[in-house]
Amino acid sequence: MQQKLSTIRKEVQINVEKANAQMVERVNKTTSPLKLSVGDYVYLHDEPIGQGRKLQAKFTGPFIVDNIPSPHLIKIRDPENKRRLRMPVHINRLKMAYIRAPQPQPYLQHVSESQSSNTTVDSSTSSYSEQVPVHRSTRHLKPPAKINDFVNLDSELGTESISSDDNRYHKIKRVLARKIEIN
Secondary structure (H helix, E strand, O other), X not given: OHHHHHHHHHHHHHHHHHHHHHHHHHHHHHOOOOOOOOOOEEEEEOOOOOOOHXXXXXXXXXXXXXXXXXXXXXXXXXXXXXXXXXXXXXXXXXXXXXXXXXXXXXXXXXXXHHHHHHOOOOHHHHHHHHHOOOOOOOOOOOOOHHHHOOOOHHHHHOOOOOOHHHHHHXXXXXXXHOXXXXX
């Protein structure tokens, strides 16, 4: 009996080690290590506290990598006031920051009077822009049927084409179709 239990325990131990190796391999396929060098910009994960944590920013920064004392610890500094953080930060709390330099566009800059006088305006293009008519919507909104219940049908349809008997029939039909209001 003891011999059977010891063989079962050995098999279980071997299966556990295989499962652990498979899990580590599966996780390592999807994760890529953060490769930092001095001078890189990073964001620091700072767990929000207090009320409204859900709406607060989770990352602060960007910070500049100042020193890498070990593969897991990074010393960072603030780029605005060049202040170093006292304690090194674990690499798990950092995220790469991809910062682009601003590129102002020329259409935001004002044109001086000397530059504006040098430009000539083609008369054919200016007359074309004046001739293009502005498109206006031609759709007419028809009021809902409930409002039309109280409108005189003689004015809508014309009295010469429909007899008064037909007119009364439509009015009675509308009155019967209305909901009954109980006071």
